[in-house]
Amino acid sequence: xxxxxxxxxxxxxxxxxxxxxxxxxxxxxxxxxxxxxxxxxxxxxxxxxxxxxxxxxxxxxxxxxxxxxxxxxxxxxxxxxxxxxxxxxxxxxxxxxxxxxxxxxxxxxxxxxxxxxxxxxxxxxxxxxxxxxxxxxxxxxxxxxxxxxxxxxxxxxxxxxxxxxxxxxxxxxxxxxxxxxxxxxxxxxxxxxxxxxxxxxxxxxxxxxxxxxxxxxxxxxxxxxxxxxxxxxxxxxxxxxxxxxxxxxxxxxxxxxxxxxxxxxxxxxxxxxxxxxxx
Amino acid sequence: xxxxxxxxxxxxxxxxxxxxxxxxxxxxxxxxxxxxxxxxxxxxxxxxxxxxxxxxxxxxxxxxxxxxxxxxxxxxxxxxxxxxxxxxxxxxxxxxxxxxxxxxxxxxxxxxxxxxxxxxxxxxxxxxxxxxxxxxxxxxxxxxxxxxxxxxxxxxxxxxxxxxxxxxxxxxxxxxxxxxxxxxxxxxxxxxxxxxxxxxxxxxxxxxxxxxxxxxxxxxxxxxxxxxxxxxxxxxxxxxxxxxxxxxxxxxxxxxxxxxxxxxxxxxxxxxxxx
Numbered sequence: 423x424x425x426x427x428x429x430x431x432x433x434x435x436x437x438x439x440x441x442x443x444x445x446x447x448x449x450x451x452x453x454x455x456x457x458x459x460x461x462x463x464x465x466x467x468x469x470x471x472x473x474x475x476x477x478x479x480x481x482x483x484x485x486x487x488x489x490x491x492x493x494x495x496x497x498x499x500x501x502x503x504x505x506x507x508x509x510x511x512x513x514x515x516x517x518x519x520x521x522x523x524x525x526x527x528x529x530x531x532x533x534x535x536x537x538x539x540x541x542x543x544x545x546x547x548x549x550x551x552x553x554x555x556x557x558x559x560x561x562x563x564x565x566x567x568x569x570x571x572x573x574x575x576x577x578x579x580x581x582x583x584x585x586x587x588x589x590x591x592x593x594x595x596x597x598x599x600x601x602x603x604x605x606x607x608x609x610x611x612x613x614x615x616x617x618x619x620x621x622x623x624x625x626x627x628x629x630x631x632x633x634x635x636x637x638x639x640x641x642x643x644x645x646x647x648x649x650x651x652x653x654x655x656x657x658x659x660x661x662x663x664x665x666x667x668x669x670x671x672x673x674x675x676x677x678x679x680x681x682x683x684x685x686x687x688x689x690x691x692x693x694x695x696x697x698x699x700x701x
Numbered sequence: 702x703x704x705x706x707x708x709x710x711x712x713x714x715x716x717x718x719x720x721x722x723x724x725x726x727x728x729x730x731x732x733x734x735x736x737x738x739x740x741x742x743x744x745x746x747x748x749x750x751x752x753x754x755x756x757x758x759x760x761x762x763x764x765x766x767x768x769x770x771x772x773x774x775x776x777x778x779x780x781x782x783x784x785x786x787x788x789x790x791x792x793x794x795x796x797x798x799x800x801x802x803x804x805x806x807x808x809x810x811x812x813x814x815x816x817x818x819x820x821x822x823x824x825x826x827x828x829x830x831x832x833x834x835x836x837x838x839x840x841x842x843x844x845x846x847x848x849x850x851x852x853x854x855x856x857x858x859x860x861x862x863x864x865x866x867x868x869x870x871x872x873x874x875x876x877x878x879x880x881x882x883x884x885x886x887x888x889x890x891x892x893x894x895x896x897x898x899x900x901x902x903x904x905x906x907x908x909x910x911x912x913x914x915x916x917x918x919x920x921x922x923x924x925x926x927x928x929x930x931x932x933x934x935x936x937x938x939x940x941x942x943x944x945x946x947x948x949x950x951x952x953x954x955x956x957x958x959x960x961x962x963x964x965x966x967x968x969x970x971x972x973x974x975x976x
Contacts, residue, residue, distance in 0.1 A: 453795065459788035460850040460931075467845055476845040505739035512736045558957055562836075562924040562934075566941055571759055572750050576743045581750075650836045654927060660837075664928075667840045675841075679833065686832050699724050 482672030492674065495662070496681055503658035503685070506576050506651070507644035510583025514644075515637070517588030522595040525549040528604045528625065529617045549592075556589025565651045579656030583644050594636055602629050635697040642693040649682060659685075765946035769954060779936065779955045786932035786959060789850050790922035793857030794915040800858065801865030802907070806895065808870040812878055812885070824870070831863025835921045839930040850931030857918050857925070868910045869903075876902045905974055912967045912974075919963045923956045933959070 436442070456462075466472060523529065525546050532539040538546075561582045568578035607624030611617070615624075652660020659678060666674035719726050749755055804827060807819035833841075838856035846852040880898040889897075926934025933956050940948040 453792070456788040456792045459785050460792050460854045462792065462851060462854065466847070466851070472845055472847070479844050502743065505743050508735050508739040509743060509745070512739075558960055559953070560920055560924045560956075562927060563937065563953065563956075566927070566938065567762075570941065570944075571755070571762060572746060575746070577745045577747075577750060580743065580745060646834060650834050653836055653840070663837065664840065667844075670844070679837075682837075683829075683832050696728060699728065 479670055479672055482670065483676040485673060486676040486680065487671070487673035488677065492677070496659070496678060499657075499659045499662050500681055500685060502576060503648050503652070503660070504645060506579045506656070506658055507583065507641065507648040509576075510580045510648065511587060511637075511641050511644050513580065513584035514587035514591055514640075517584060518591035518595060521549055521553060521588070521592035522599070523617070523621060525553070525592065526596045526599050528599055528607055529611070529621060531611055531617070534608060534611060553589040553592045556585050557587075557593065558589075559586070561586040561647055561651060562654060565654050565656045569655050574655040574657070576657035578654075579648055579651040579658065582651055582656065583648060587640055587644060591637065591640060595633060598629055598632050598636065599625050602632075631700060634700045638693045638696045638700070642689045645689045646686060649685075762946070765944075766950040768947060769950035770945070770947035771951065775948060775951065779933075779951055782926075782931075782933045782936045782952070783955050783959050785850050786922045786926075786934075786956075787919070787963070789854045789857060789925070789930075789932055790915060790918040790963075793854045793922065794861055794911060794918050796854070796858040797861030797865050797914070798907070798911045800862040801869050804862065804866040805869035805873055808866060809873040811873070811891070811895070811899070812881065824867070827863045827866040827870075829863070830859055831867065833860065835860045835918075835925060836928060839925050839928050843929055848929045848931075853922060853925040853930030853932060856930060857922060860921075861914050861918060865910060865914060869907055872903045872906045872910070873899060909971050909974055912971050916964055916967045919960055923959065 527533060527538070527546070530538050530542055530546075532542055564582035564585050565578050568581045572578055572581070602625070604625070606628075607620045610620040610624045648656075648658055649660045649663075652658040652662070653664045655661060659682060663675065663678045663682075666678065719730075804823055807817075808823035808827060810817040810820060835856050838859045839853055842852045842855050842859070846855055876899050880902070881894050884894045884898050922932055922934075924934045926932045926936065927938045929935060933952055937949060937952045937956070940952060
């Protein structure tokens with residue numbers, strides 16, 4: 423029986439080789455128009471002139487700017503960044519709460535007995551559409567709009583964060599409330615409790631931890647985006663960073679980037695700790 | 702059970718509202734202080750914003766958005782810019798996925814005996830890439846790459862590489878180690894172990910992360926142009942700066958349509974992948 427026991431030699435090459443090569447080539451062909459559209463010329467990065475400019479900019483990064491005036495300015499702008507995010511978040515909360523209460527399906531009295539009545543149904547759909555509109559316009563665009571209306575400064579940033587995050591919070595709060603156990607709230611409603619009572623005593627106790635932890639997480643995101651909003655003139659660290667970049671002042675850019683890292687890391691840790699404590 | 706331990710005794714007062722040992726109380730106090738301090742220190746021009754005059758100018762401002770500009774020449778420009786934005790986001794994400802895999806390899810511990818010397822420095826690099834927002838990257842890269850969509854693409858790729866590299870490394874480390882261990886026991890080299898044991902296991906997850914980031918990047922790409930990095934954002938900033946409100950409205954509609962389209966496309970693809 424030695425013939426039957428002969429070992430089968432393992433395949434020396436990849437059996438699916440042809441298919442893999444074909445699909446990779448197809449992907450490259452599809453990529454070509456994208457390369458054209460984005461004017462993809464990595465060679466341009468290494469031309470002598472552009473290399474010289476970037477090298478000079480990078481050299482100017484060291485040493486970081488550490489003048490006491492400048493550090494005080496950075497500290498003030500950092501606080502303003504956090505304050506814009508916090509103020510924007512609290513306004514967003516004010517906006518999101520009524521939107522959630524009005525749009526969540528769980529608090530519908532007519533839906534208790536089968537289908538929701540037509541009026542409330544369309545009201546909820548309209549509010550949902552409003553929230554989609556609020557959150558799908560990027561906050562930077564909102565900020566651009568408000569800079570035109572209220573002028574340069576933190577007001578535009580606060581309003582931009584309030585609107586975008588209001589839409590986002592409203593949607594996610596609604597989803598959290600609907601995905602939890604809705605039995606208690608519905609029983610309260612059936613027994614004649616008002617919608618607000620059903621919310622406070624039926625929905626809130628079991629969902630409070632999740633709602634808080636999501637809000638804290640969003641606050642962390644708001645700090646990040648309030649830096650970016652500064653680039654269109656909404657105050658804070660971003661505005662200073664933009665100015666220093668335009669002046670090719672590498673030392674100031676480096677200091678602010680370091681402060682920005684520290685701020686984001688701090689917000690990250692604070693939010694993780696808060697979510698652990700409150701969750 | 703003694704009488705004192707009875708559940709919810711009727712004679713006991715409710716707990717005090719503030720208790721020095723309760724973390725949630727301190728956190729709430731802290732939050733309130735933070736909010737009040739924020740509103741206090743920011744010189745918000747509410748009076749100006751809520752005045753009758755501001756309301757009127759706001760109404761006029763919104764009124765000017767209507768009707769959106771629909772001249773064929775301008776529409777063609779918007780379509781070109783939309784395509785440019787789409788290309789920026791897709792190419793940026795693709796580059797980032799490639800670079801992410803390349804950086805995730807040294808950033809992950811493949812098996813228990815792997816010394817993984819490069820793990821900490823690579824992860825530090827990924828964190829640095831990730832914590833600079835796309836817009837800041839774009840501002841920095843404009844200096845090297847010049848105005849235009851190329852800088853935007855590189856900016857998206859840089860930030861997304863940080864995000865994806867980290868996620869990919871986690872996915873690779875969390876993949877079940879059985880198949881890889883079997884190949885390694887046969888004396889197969891590290892690269893081939895990765896290609897034929899680890900990669901097939903984690904590929905669906907990597908693809909789904911990449912698609913998710915693409916959805917984010919299309920939003921980012923739409924606004925990157927505000928600092929001069931091409932696409933719809935550049936058109937938007939330009940026309941809004943000149944108060945061409947009709948044209949701004951058209952650009953905004955293009956942006957919303959693009960985002961909606963990519964969202965549904967990516968949603969469909971991801972559902973197809975997980976089924």
